[in-house]
Amino acid sequence: MSSIDNLLHESRRFAPTPEFVANAVAGPELYDQAARDRLGFWAEQARRLHWHDPFTETLDWNDPPFARWFGDGRLNVAYNCLDRHVEAGLGDRVAYYFEGEPGDTRTITYAELTAEVKRAANALANLGVVKGDRVAIYLPHIPEAVVAMLACARIGAIHSVVFGGFSPDSLRSRIDDAQAKVVITADGGYRKGKVFPLKPTVDQAVEGAESVEHVLVVRRGGNEVVWTEGRDLWWEEEVAKADAEHVAEAFEAEHPLFILYTSGTTGKPKGIVHSSGGYLTGVGYTHRNVFDLHPETDVYWCTADVGWITGHSYVVYGPLANAATGVIYEGTPDTPHPGRWWELVQKYGVSLFYSAPTAIRSFMKGGRQVPDSFDLSSLRVLGSVGEPINPEAWIWYRDVIGGGRTPIVDTWWQTETGAIMVSPLPGVTATKPGSAQVPLPGVSIAVVDDEGRPVPDGQGGLLVVTEPWPSMARGIWGDRERFVETYWAKFAEQGYYFAGDGARKDEDGDLWLLGRVDDVMNVSGHRLSTAEIESALVSHPIVAEAAVVGATDETTGQAVVAFTILRTEHAGDQTPEEAAGLLRAHVASSIGAIARPRQVFVVAELPKTRSGKIMRRLLRDVAEGRAIGDTTTLSDADVMRTISDTLQAAPKTED
Numbered sequence: 001m002s003s004i005d006n007l008l009h010e011s012r013r014f015a016p017t018p019e020f021v022a023n024a025v026a027g028p029e030l031y032d033q034a035a036r037d038r039l040g041f042w043a044e045q046a047r048r049l050h051w052h053d054p055f056t057e058t059l060d061w062n063d064p065p066f067a068r069w070f071g072d073g074r075l076n077v078a079y080n081c082l083d084r085h086v087e088a089g090l091g092d093r094v095a096y097y098f099e100g101e102p103g104d105t106r107t108i109t110y111a112e113l114t115a116e117v118k119r120a121a122n123a124l125a126n127l128g129v130v131k132g133d134r135v136a137i138y139l140p141h142i143p144e145a146v147v148a149m150l151a152c153a154r155i156g157a158i159h160s161v162v163f164g165g166f167s168p169d170s171l172r173s174r175i176d177d178a179q180a181k182v183v184i185t186a187d188g189g190y191r192k193g194k195v196f197p198l199k200p201t202v203d204q205a206v207e208g209a210e211s212v213e214h215v216l217v218v219r220r221g222g223n224e225v226v227w228t229e230g231r232d233l234w235w236e237e238e239v240a241k242a243d244a245e246h247v248a249e250a251f252e253a254e255h256p257l258f259i260l261y262t263s264g265t266t267g268k269p270k271g272i273v274h275s276s277g278g279y280l281t282g283v284g285y286t287h288r289n290v291f292d293l294h295p296e297t298d299v300y301w302c303t304a305d306v307g308w309i310t311g312h313s314y315v316v317y318g319p320l321a322n323a324a325t326g327v328i329y330e331g332t333p334d335t336p337h338p339g340r341w342w343e344l345v346q347k348y349g350v351s352l353f354y355s356a357p358t359a360i361r362s363f364m365k366g367g368r369q370v371p372d373s374f375d376l377s378s379l380r381v382l383g384s385v386g387e388p389i390n391p392e393a394w395i396w397y398r399d400v401i402g403g404g405r406t407p408i409v410d411t412w413w414q415t416e417t418g419a420i421m422v423s424p425l426p427g428v429t430a431t432k433p434g435s436a437q438v439p440l441p442g443v444s445i446a447v448v449d450d451e452g453r454p455v456p457d458g459q460g461g462l463l464v465v466t467e468p469w470p471s472m473a474r475g476i477w478g479d480r481e482r483f484v485e486t487y488w489a490k491f492a493e494q495g496y497y498f499a500g501d502g503a504r505k506d507e508d509g510d511l512w513l514l515g516r517v518d519d520v521m522n523v524s525g526h527r528l529s530t531a532e533i534e535s536a537l538v539s540h541p542i543v544a545e546a547a548v549v550g551a552t553d554e555t556t557g558q559a560v561v562a563f564t565i566l567r568t569e570h571a572g573d574q575t576p577e578e579a580a581g582l583l584r585a586h587v588a589s590s591i592g593a594i595a596r597p598r599q600v601f602v603v604a605e606l607p608k609t610r611s612g613k614i615m616r617r618l619l620r621d622v623a624e625g626r627a628i629g630d631t632t633t634l635s636d637a638d639v640m641r642t643i644s645d646t647l648q649a650a651p652k653t654e655d
Contacts, residue, residue, distance in 0.1 A: 298352050301352070
């Protein structure tokens with residue numbers, strides 16, 4: 001394989017202010033400590049947790065790729081997230097500000113959250129749930145989802161959170177794979193001003209599911225539900241009648257905390273398993289240092305749903321391990337008005353904000369006048385997660401949302417890594433728009449060619465992790481061989497974890513993520529990253545969002561096909577054909593004629609999952625004239641029909 005071509009160049013730099021550096025949680029000494037003694041460094045991070053039985057062994061790597069971290073230690077994850085903070089006198093600190101989409105609110109202190117989790121743990125135990133049992137959680141983004149997760153952790157049950165937008169078949173496959181004993185759901189939840197039903201999906205999913213003994217139902221939407229006596233129970237009633245006291249039992253550090261099924265899989269779902277001690281060490285360490293957390297004063301908001309790994313790690317376990325104050329918002333960014341998120345930043349004085357590039361670009365589409373109408377001066381660190389953020393969106397994020405002063409932490413990690421792996425440290429790094437930059441202290445990353453050889457600075461290749469880390473996945477549930485084959489077989493000789501992502505190192509040695517290797521196109525022998533071409537498109541002032549795919553081409557092997565959304569203020573400036581011609585020329589002048597799209601289509605929306613990720617495989621289907629694949633995970637299934645109609649009506653813009 002030739003290396004991935006390096007097209008974009010970025011020279012802008014933003015150093016942290018002296019004031020920020022002076023008060024920063026993390027300094028350059030972290031890198032020195034980790035470099036001197038990597039395992040000792042991780043042991044020190046782990047000892048920030050409460051261990052009922054302290055560990056004496058940091059890492060057992062005798063059966064790679066199956067790691068054991070802190071294996072002879074025992075702890076309780078829920079105790080670390082709750083009880084120890086209350087016992088330290090922090091019971092009155094706010095754990096979460098909850099804002100429902102209709103405007104209902106709750107302020108939940110650490111003492112209140114601890115009390116609710118204790119009752120919920122007893123309620124699950126009363127239903128016969130014991131250590132090692134699996135519990136499926138299919139809820140809206142409400143506090144009860146957090147309570148359910150922590151209640152499972154408290155009694156040693158393994159939770160499997162399934163995002164509340166998945167179909168009955170998707171939910172059933174996850175229930176069956178994990179052999180879930182209990183399913184926790186709600187009557188419904190709020191989305192875009194309406195109640196969307198959840199209980200009917202569960203009813204369909206559990207029909208004939210022999211492992212499921214009970215369905216616990218949270219009252220949220222107020223919608224009518226069908227009831228199966230003996231199986232279905234109201235959450236509130238079961239929790240209310242449970243004992244108030246519960247003593248947290250210590251479990252082995254390697255005891256599984258949760259299974260999380262990766263989205264977009266085909267065939268049998270892929271249940272990623274994470275441990276207790278190593279995972280909590282990783283998310284606590286990264287949350288504290290990457291976001292420069294000062295828990296006494298900061299208000300932290302990660303906008304992800306708990307159904308995704310970002311929600312697990314940076315809505316629940318990382319923040320609570322650090323006694324942080326967080327925000328949970330149930331609804332969508334544009335309901336009931338386009339400034340809803342910024343209204344909440346203003347209302348709660350949010351200082352640390354973590355979201356996805358797709359969300360940022362959607363706000364760019366509407367223009368800065370919406371965020372400019374709110375007071376965002378409380379913000380002091382901004383984060384990006386989920387996919388590469390293009391430089392122009394990065395600059396817009398910093399200037400418009402961050403007032404031109406906030407550090408941006410552009411983070412790379414995955415469901416399988418458990419915690420952030422690559423990111424600037426806001427008090428140390430001079431940030432570079434669009435680049436995730438450097439591995440965190442204690443993490444070992446390389447960019448290699450197909451043979452596993454490191455590529456020189458200035459070239460692109462495959463991103464690998466070269467040494468084990470505490471929050472790494474412990475396997476795929478029930479399928480040891482699939483775990484090895486999927487993530488470790490390609491570089492088995494070197495012992496590298498292959499992330500499936502492309503990356504390049506620039507001349508400074510900083511990392512630029514190029515998206516999934518599957519999304520790299522081969523155009524006339526040049527391996528081009530869709531991410532870089534998308535960045536070039538979004539750098540044009542008329543473009544808010546772009547998605548690029550490779551389509552089969554008789555002449556070049558593959559050709560670039562682009563789908564763009566124009567910014568609202570420019571939507572009527574040109575015809576779609578004129579805009580397409582302008583953008584094709586812009587890409588050619590920005591990064592080279594080889595990357596000029598064969599076709600550019602102006603569309604009203606892009607196909608996204610409800611977590612905000614663009615479904616490029618569906619765009620490849622339509623670009624190549626194939627039947628469109630499964631759309632059940634899209635936030636709006638009508639988007640693909642609209643795009644198909646647009647393509648059929650549009651004249652070709654190719655040469």
